[in-house]
Amino acid sequence: MPYLFGHLSSLFLWASLVSPALARVEGGVVSPVIADGASSPPGVVQTLALGDGDRVLGVVHDHATTPDLSALRDRLGVTGIPYQTLALQSLDNLEDLSDYTILFLTNLETLSLRQVVVLEQWYNRGGRLIVSGPLGTRSSGDVQQMLRNLMGAYWDEGFPAGTNPSPRVLTSWAPRLGASDLQAGVVVPIRLDSAPVAVWQGERTQGAAVVANGRSVFLGWNWGETGATAAEFDRRWLQASLQYFGTFSLARSGLGTSTTAGAGFTTAQRLPNPDPLPPLRPGAGDRPSRSDPPAQSSPPRSVTPGPATPGPATPRSTTPPAPNPSRPGADITVEPDPETDPSQQVAQPGLDVGLTGEPIVFLEAVAMRQELNNLLGRFQNGHLALRLAQAQGSAGACLPGGGGCPSPGSAPLASTALKAMDVAQVAVAFNPSVNRLLTTVQATLRSFPQDVAARNYDEARRQWLAARRQLWDSYPQSQPLQPEVRAVWLDRGTLVEAGSPQGLTQIFDQLQASGINVVFLETINAGYTIYPSRVAAEQNPLIRGWDPLEVGVKLAHERGMELHAWMWTFAVGNMAHNRLLGLPPTDMGPVLRHHPDWVNIDNYGRRIQPNSGKMFLDPANPAARNYLLSLIDEISDRYDVDGVQLDYIRYPFQDMAGGFTFGYGSAARQQFKAQTGVDPVTLQSRSPLWGQWLEFRKTQITEFVASAADLLRRQHPDVALSVAVFPFPTHERNAKIQQDWETWAKAGDVDMVVLMSYALDTNRFQDLTQPWLQDPELQSTLIIPGIHLPHLGEVETLDQVQFLRDNASAGYALFAMDHLEETLRSQFHPTVTSAMDQTLPHRDPFGAAALRFGALTQEWDFLYGQGELSVRPTSLDTWQGQRQALARTLDALAQDPSAARLQAARTALTSFEANLNDWLYLHALEHPYPMQTWEHRLATVQVLLNYGERVVLQQQRDLKRDLLADRP
Secondary structure, rough: HHHHHHHHHHHHHHHHHOOOOOEEEEEEOOOOOOOOOOOOOOOOHHHHHHHOOOOOOEEEEEEOOOOOOHHHHHHHOOOOEEEEEEEHHHOHHHHOOOOOEEEEEEEOOHHHHHHHHHHHHHOOOOOOEEEEEOOOOOOHHHHHHHHHHHHOOEEEEEEEEEOOOEEEEOOOOOOOOOOOOOOEEEEEEEEOEEEEEEEEEOOOOOEEEEEOOOOEEEOOOOOOOOHHHHHHHHHHHHHHHHHOOOOOOOOOOOOEEEEOOOOOOEOOOOOOOOOOOOOOOOOOOOOOOOOOOOOOOOOOOOOOOOOOOOOOOOOOOOOOOOOOOOOHHHOOOOOHHHHHHHHHOOOOOOOOOOOOOOOOOOHHHHHHHHHHHHHHHHHHHHHHHHHHHHHHHHHOOOOOOOOOOOOOOOHHHHOHHHHHHHOOOOOOOOOOHHHHHHHHHHHHHHHHHHHHHHOOOOHHHHHHHHHHHHHHHHOOOOOOOOOOOOEEEEEEHHHHHOOOOHHHHHHHHHHHOOOOEEEEEEEEEEEEEOOOOOOOOEEOOOOOOHHHHHHHHHHHHHOOOOOEEEEEEEEEEEEEHHHHOOOOOOOOOHHHHHHHEEEEOOOOOOOOOOOOOOEOOOOOOOHHHHHHHHHHHHHHHHOOOEEEEEEOOOOOOOOOOOOOEEOHHHHHHHHHHHOOOOOHHHHHOOOOHHHHEEEEEHHHHHHHHHHHHHHHHHHOOOOEEEEOOOOOOOHHHHHOOOOHHHHHHOOEEEEEEEEEEOOOOOEEEEEHHHHHOHHHHHHOOEEEEEOOOOOOHHHHHHHHHHHHHOOOOOHHHHHHHHOOHHHHHHHHHOOOOOOOOOOOOOOOOOOHHHHHHHHHHHHHHHHHHOOOOOOOOOHHHHHHHHHHHHHHHEEEEHOOOOHHHHHHHHHHHHHHHHHHHHHHHHHHHHHHHHHHHHHHHHHOOOOOOOOHHHHHHHHHHHHHHHHHOOOO
């Protein structure tokens, strides 16, 4: 029941913030609410006197399921809302929606990927959505995921609302009335800014009936498809939803009367044009360059981040010109501003709170309280880790430089360093000042809803900001270690500054002192290698006279660290790098200079991506792919590297709204035409073969990753393969850059997925990472989120690390070494060392699983010994017995891996997870955040077991097969 319990807990939290005093605010003006009493007298249409001019509501219906619009028109007619109906089947491009600022999607179960992409583009330009019914439930998985991300909620078919449900309203703007015979379901919010507006009070569930966030409202029933008794119910909810957005005005008579403009098409009398929509938001990106300036301003106050500053608009092409590589004049000749590069964007804060004097609307209040709760939880967990480390030191745990730490595999791992009871007997209390701070913050959390309800908005914000500042000022300033990847990208600029083996030695000393155990060393950048290559044309001119890769491998291994060769894959040229070398801006780089036919070009014939200034290989070109594979083989054969990381493992960024796409190299055109009989340059986004063209390009990248994985498995089985990828939703990545990394992970082709999840606060960082960490289809993959140092302070960096340690993450990666300053390095210095920090999850996943569970049991015993953990008295013996049994099975698996021991460990772990909430029920009621953290850490143990099965046991099977094949 954890799933349902989590939703109900969220409902209780949201309900605690609801007050009649909370009204919807737009532009700083409190909007009047629709009266909650009886319905309006016949013939009178209530006025939604709200916004900045009248609007036409776009009502999207499915012509296949609603061929007769008369019932829908009748229901819309009584609302008095000016509307225009749109058949879903006619929704093909952004221009189809240019006249609308609000759309009402009525009971749409089946949508195509193209239709949802258009909706997303419109939404990203400021559009707002009202949705009713089981949205997208009969669509493909990608479409469903896209709609969930768009709405921040989804219709849960597994929890129907039952018969005759009635909604219990939680907000003042929602109408209070019931209806019979509704075709209703439960709406599940999945984002922090999505909150229940009403919950069902039926015979089967108390799930959400209506969910809203800043730009969408999701109605949990089939609007307009029930009898006359529901007509008033439908009308009032649609009017209230429009008022919530504050942009519609209803006339008292006549304005909402529709006229027919042809068969099957209804239009309202024409109202003033809507405000123009802003340009599309560019994507967020690969990794910002070291020269990127800090953000210049904060986004507008909002629960969700505002759009990033867009780059120069590219003219839209209705008929793409045939690519022509001989037209160099089509390329840009001036290096673009890094801020226009979609791959260089960093996600803006998820919550920006200031003393604005404005009212705090309901969703903002929910977000603020939840954020302070989460920060408090991370703060407490960080201090708890320090207390436990101090207890281990007092009880004789191995200390830095003190020796005596057991090596992995030399002792039972689940009880390494200390016996649990030894830790429990060491009394280490919170620092008194920390205790006082916790009391203050908890008082703020209690008073916050009351201040908001009393409209003391300035006081509520002031107290909230003060509490956050106090937590930041007292944030734990060191990082106890655990079996995890602690990686850093060591960039080419830092290598150039190091200048010699002696300079690089100092850098590796600093990394060792910071607890780093994996170094991603930039080995190939913009087509240049940092080592003297027999495959590549040129070594980087900025690095001559020494071999940083050879030196780096030696320095890493001397310090017990791994070194992975980080390589730009399909990006082989860069205008910014040309500037550093004194070359012409349009120089194509060493690879394309020698092989101009390998270039990837767009539908305008351009070889340089216009927003980034980078040049790419055509992934469909067999010769180009073989060249890259030869580089991987050379690096892995000549150097004792521990891994290879593929960066720029994608196509250049494309902009469908701007009219340009990449992939029209000669090899790609020939292959696609051979497959389909059509040259892709003749295709447009609405062409029947466009989906196949998109799939073709996505497949080129996927096949290359599979080839690289196969090469390493055959020739260099000890070399790990990782990929640096974007955390965007699947559909967005596939449409913009054809980077389908989930497929690579599910196929077992990569050992680590390193997310470039760069965000300016932990709130937004959570949005980018948590969906992937909790994705049930990626539970055999080690996901390593990346943290972007250039724009983060020390506390914000430590807070993002703590978030990952509180979730199902196998570690973190810091971008990049050139921003890992001395003050931050000192805070990563480990306080206590043990076998915990000597075990890498991708090298010894079963050992890491045993150690992680051992650390968890030590934490429980420590808290229990301090009187800070409540265990159900009748379950204490059972809890301790199952813990010990699970620890023994994990230890046995780590010492001697086998399929039978893995199954025993999984069975014990599953049973333990299922009972944890019952054993610790009382503790969970008062301390939900630690309980959630423990569940996440147990989930990490499960991920390590799954990964170990794929890697360790599969290697055993392969070895056995090879031995049998070699027998005469």
